[in-house]
Amino acid sequence: MQHQEEHRRHEDSREEDASAEAGDQPAVTDSKVSSDAAEVLDDIDDVLNEIENPQEWVAGFVQKGGQ
Structure with a gap:
């Protein structure tokens, strides 16, 4: 029984450590994601502006009929 209690306390302390570490990292903001996108x-x-016929070039990458 004592072993189970020690194990439970050890797991609880690991969860607290993980949540504290997650709180230290800054959250990614929507504006950062929008900027990256x-x-x-x-x-x-x-890239598409450098290609003579971009529509045809992109169509070459489209998978057709189970290819």
Whole structure:
């Protein structure tokens, strides 16, 4: 019985440590995610602008009929 209580206390302290560590890290904000997404979309636009026929180029990557 004493062993179970010690084990339970040890698990509780690990959970407290994990929650404290998670609280120390800054949360990712929506504006940061939006900013990152905008940067990726800008990069895609740059690549597509360099291609002569981007619609045809993108269509070449579309999977057709179980390929």
